[in-house]
Structures are given as structure tokens and as C-alpha cells.
Amino acid sequence: MLENKKISKQEIVITRADLPLSCPINQTWAGHPKIYLDIKEKKKITCPYCGNIYKLID
């Protein structure tokens, strides 16, 4: 069983200027390698690695 660590999820609002969306979005190490998230149609996506919630606003 993995360590039941409580991750504080933070909601991050992004705009289309931030696309393509990658997590971690900045230089801060979020505990996982950089991945790209396909947010375009959903407008909201949760990073499967760190649990950050990204919200796309127009």
C-alpha cells in the first residue's frame, strides 16, 4: 500500500495564452516530470500526477 499522503490540491486558473498547458506550469518542481494536459475542450482538468486542478478561462 502506498503512503496515504494528503495532497493539498490547488486550483490554477489559466488562459489560452498559457496553452499548451503543461504541469508543472512553472519552474517549481511539483514532484513529477513535465507533462502536457489536454484541457482545450474540457475547460477543467486535474493533473493525474500532482492533483493540481487547472481551469481554462477565455
Ligand SMILES: [Zn+2]
Ligand atoms: Zn502536475
